[in-house]
Amino acid sequence: MAVKSWLASANELDSDFPIQNLPYGVFRYRGQTHIGIAIGDQILDLDACVSSGLFKSLPEEIQRACQSEMLNELMALGPDAWSELRMLVTSLLDTQGASGETQAHTEAALLPISDATMQLPAQIGDYTDFYASIDHATRVGKLFRPDNPLLPNYKHIPIGYHGRASSIVISGCDICRPCGQTKAPEAEPTFGPAKSLDYELEVGIFIGPGNLLGESISIDEAERHIFGLCLVNDWSARDMQTWEYQPLGPFLAKSFATTISPWVVPLEALAPYRVPARKRAEGAPDPLSYLKSSHEESDGIDLTLEVYLDSRKMREAGIKPERLSCGNLRDLYWSIAQLVTHHTSNGCNLRAGDLLATGTVSGPEEGSEGCLLEMRHRAQPLRVATGEQRTFLQDGDRVILRAFAQKPGLPRIGFGECTGTITKAIIKQ
Amino acid sequence: MAVKSWLASANELDSDFPIQNLPYGVFRYRGQTHIGIAIGDQILDLDACVSSGLFKSLPEEIQRACQSEMLNELMALGPDAWSELRMLVTSLLDTQGASGETQAHTEAALLPISDATMQLPAQIGDYTDFYASIDHATRVGKLFRPDNPLLPNYKHIPIGYHGRASSIVISGCDICRPCGQTKAPEAEPTFGPAKSLDYELEVGIFIGPGNLLGESISIDEAERHIFGLCLVNDWSARDMQTWEYQPLGPFLAKSFATTISPWVVPLEALAPYRVPARKRAEGAPDPLSYLKSSHEESDGIDLTLEVYLDSRKMREAGIKPERLSCGNLRDLYWSIAQLVTHHTSNGCNLRAGDLLATGTVSGPEEGSEGCLLEMRHRAQPLRVATGEQRTFLQDGDRVILRAFAQKPGLPRIGFGECTGTITKAIIKQ
Missing domain, CATH: 2.30.30.230 (Fumarylacetoacetase, N-terminal domain)
Structure with a gap:
């Protein structure tokens, strides 16, 4: 009981x-x-x-x-x-x-x-975003390289990049559609409101005690440096990203805003929901020793992750938000401990309150895609109850992320909501 | 007088x-x-x-x-x-x-x-590194794509990425050679001390008054948001960078340390040394209107930039540090105002004390390369007075960056030094 x-x-x-x-x-x-x-x-x-x-x-x-x-x-x-x-x-x-x-x-x-x-729960000194879902990396990679979607480094090294800390906002803040440079094929680049605005469903990791510059955190100590988890919506302007990201990675396509949920769930609360880390496929490389955990049987977390869309039309018609996808944190290729350890393996110092995010969490099945971009692989375009179709987000769309852990005999551990509503771009020229 | x-x-x-x-x-x-x-x-x-x-x-x-x-x-x-x-x-x-x-x-x-x-002169909320030198981008690009060194976006959009704020250190701090994953061709990846450690000579831009999230800073207002300039050494582990940077950009290859000089030179002190922005070559695209300044005749800064090497052998032999290169900030393709304006063009908020860096500043000529990687294009490998050869940095090497503006009739405006000495890697497994 x-x-x-x-x-x-x-x-x-x-x-x-x-x-x-x-x-x-x-x-x-x-x-x-x-x-x-x-x-x-x-x-x-x-x-x-x-x-x-x-x-x-x-x-x-x-x-x-x-x-x-x-x-x-x-x-x-x-x-x-x-x-x-x-x-x-x-x-x-x-x-x-x-x-x-x-x-x-x-x-x-x-x-x-x-x-x-x-x-915001903490002063976030640095924010790092990873790319820990192999299903996300594969589906996105397929759009660019159909025959060779996953880059050769993916299964060996956790891929990540530095994000922008100043523009992290708390759930409920409106998200103004960003302006930026984009370029259509065969056309000259132009500056204006992004057309391909997307959400990314991610889990955030708040760092507890940090490490000194030059020191690293071993894989078996890593979770002692994690205070807790929250939800992260890493809003992304895909058309801006395509044009700007070579060769140094995403920049303004992401830095206009990142929304986090207000409640940080302690790892201790998630202890009953620990599961084995995702099993590596036959023939996949073993992680290098600095990333090899001695408790793989509990490195994963069984956490259901959902995205809901609440469009202006839904609100006007009194229709409830519609679920667009449902994934699970256990599907990550790299565990949260591996992300922390890899981050510090070069001696980079983490500080209390730093935020790491997993990157978009997707699963292998249709219906578990953590962003709209990945849904391009579906046979049918996304259509919701109001009859509306969505390739990317429209002004007035509210995106709601939810997460919960549950199992028989235990009450459900919820994360609360992580929401943001897209507002019209402010044209600057 | x-x-x-x-x-x-x-x-x-x-x-x-x-x-x-x-x-x-x-x-x-x-x-x-x-x-x-x-x-x-x-x-x-x-x-x-x-x-x-x-x-x-x-x-x-x-x-x-x-x-x-x-x-x-x-x-x-x-x-x-x-x-x-x-x-x-x-x-x-x-x-x-x-x-x-x-x-x-x-x-x-x-x-x-x-x-x-x-x-450190300020609490640095966020650190952004750009890629504003076309000569650097071209020389580095040539190593990967000899026939097509410059990517199609370069002349249209200032390329940049978020850097790590926590590991910025002040001039004089030792720099421990980082460990990380690298991969030789045809071999499996391994973890260990980086072999290809490089410096990058950059100029840092300290932000004065920031902007609110969702607002942008126009090109003609941009310099009113710049408090002053310093020197930046963006240490880079090239072998780690090659293996990790696809598709999200440099990460641990840079985040182990960034050194800045302690003195922030006010823009006002540099007013006598303003020069026209670098002239775009025949046929090069005009900047889009949000990046088009109305005072191009003074958007550049005539600032001499030098790199010196002081190896252990030099110190032991009592030989003075040897100059490896000499470039000039006026060679940048994108002006410091354009970097600020572009950064905020998506509504991203800058905060007082944020640091922007230009990226490696190189010139077109041999002898003006701002990092060792670029010197691979030279007919002869780099050799210094002690007879030592350098492809990349060795343990014990001290790198000294210097900068000064001067013209007849005026005293020289110096930046002081930005130094760091490479120390032996601490092996972590």
């Missing part, structure tokens, strides 16, 4: 935030910015918990980190501190803790999620 | 820091971190200037920015504030200001550069 909370909304079957989840976020409420933990339809205000003495049994450094306006300080403290805090919060919210003064103080530290404005 | 300072060392012919320069930096001295301005062989401590009332005629926001431990706040204030501060500092240091109590206070705010430890 799973632990329950005395807070009824946390025990509802469709809640993303049962007591087994306890994701961290940063919220604004009545002019103040605090760290909170989502529980049911409420936020537990950690600053209030410290002030009212609920956290007085915790070491001072944890209490201080809980009173910060960003998660960086708490992220830097490491997994033992996170476990200690998580255990205490669990005890405050579970049915055992349901009595007397402690419950009264805890209740006083709760506020409805709907009353708060979520902020 | 050029203005002189009452500080004798500022008037020496070979000084990088005459009163016409006044570059900004951040230094540590006796346990404190302050902003300073280099003058001759001294640093003017701006915190001390505020404390002693020398800056009391300045608006409070400028005084406050001068007492910060980073330049970001001053950078954000914009060119009118920078001019005001510069004018006052000039008046304190010039021969007119040489008398009485004011000079005594100013002298009290000076300390020898040699007593201070220079720090």
Whole structure:
């Protein structure tokens, strides 16, 4: 029998935030910015918990980190501190803790999620985007090289690139269609609104304790440097990308905006959903020793990932958002630990609050493509309930990413939503 | 007759820091971190200037920015504030200001550069590296595509990529040879110390006031968003780069370290050295209108750029560092204004303290190559006075970048040095 909370909304079957989840976020409420933990339809205000003495049994450094306006300080403290805090919060919210003064103080530290404005959870020093889904790389590669879709390096080395940190925005922010240079075949390049605007469904990895410049993080230590996961929509202007990306990779086609979900789900909450890393196909190379984990049986995460489209027409017609795809994080070719270790294998320093993203997560089957570009391989173009067709995103489209882990006998661990609505380009010339 | 300072060392012919320069930096001295301005062989401590009332005629926001431990706040204030501060500092240091109590206070705010430890001048939120030298792009492209060295996009769009901000270090820091994956032709990939370690001579552009997400900076406003310039050594592991860079660009081959020089030279100091932007060859496309400047006659900067090698053998033999190349910033294909404008043309927000770099600056002639990779085109391999040959850098090599602007009748505006010494790889497996 799973632990329950005395807070009824946390025990509802469709809640993303049962007591087994306890994701961290940063919220604004009545002019103040605090760290909170989502529980049911409420936020537990950690600053209030410290002030009212609920956290007085915790070491001072944890209490201080809980009173910060960003998660960086708490992220830097490491997994033992996170476990200690998580255990205490669990005890405050579970049915055992349901009595007397402690419950009264805890209740006083709760506020409805709907009353708060979520902020970026951390100051993100650097943002790195990977390319860890082999099904995504293969489908995209096929568009350019039908006979040889996957480049020779793919199965040996995790491919990644530096992204733009300044333009990372929190779920709910509008996304203005970018302008940029594009070039049609046989035509001269022009500057104007991107026509091929796409989403990319990704999972974000928030770094906990970092490493010093010149040091690296071994594969078996890597997860101790991961604070938690969130959702990432790496919006992409495909027509701009095609024209600009040779030879140094994507740049303005991505840097106009990246949306992340506000709640960072601790790895500890995902422990029951660990699964073996994706099995390498017969004949595929073994990872080099620095990337070879000694617990491959649990390097994957069984996390369902969904994309929904909510078009203007759907909203006008009162039609619910329609699911465009459903994939799973377990399909990644490179594990999250391998991404962290590879990133630091040259001595590059990660800092607490840095964000790594997996790259578009797709599966092998039709229906599990994590971006619109990949759906070009389908026999029929994408068509939704309103009769609308979508090759790329239209102005007014709202894209919703969702993720959850579930298994029999356990409540579902949800990630909340990661949303953004495309608005009309502002023409600059 | 050029203005002189009452500080004798500022008037020496070979000084990088005459009163016409006044570059900004951040230094540590006796346990404190302050902003300073280099003058001759001294640093003017701006915190001390505020404390002693020398800056009391300045608006409070400028005084406050001068007492910060980073330049970001001053950078954000914009060119009118920078001019005001510069004018006052000039008046304190010039021969007119040489008398009485004011000079005594100013002298009290000076300390020898040699007593201070220079720090990174700003908190660098994001670092972007461009590819603005057509001679560099052509020479490097020729190694891969002898018949078609320059990609079709080059003359239309400034190519750039996001770099790693966390591993930017200040001049003087040792550079540990990185480990990484490389692959020899016909062999399996292996992990180990990079063999083809190179420097890249670049100029860095520190951003002053930024722009909001979704807004762009027009080409004729671009330079008002530039605080100043420094030197950048974008160390590159060529063997790692070759294996990892497809399809998303350079990643770990660059992110192990980037060295910058400590002094940020204001654009105002370079005003006498402005020259026309590089003339486009017959038949080359006109820039698209968003990149078309209305003052092409002064979009370039006549700045001499040098690379010196100081090998272990040279030091042991008491031989002076040897110059490997000499180029000029005026050879860039894309101006610094075009880089800023292009970067924001998709609505990407720049923030005060962000660093843009030009990419390797090379000229058309032999002897002006900004990195070792380009010297492969020479008939003879690079050989220095000790008899040593260099295809790539060896452990113990110290690389020194220098830059200066000069013309008859004016003192030379120097950038100081940007140095780093390669140390042995730390083997991680």
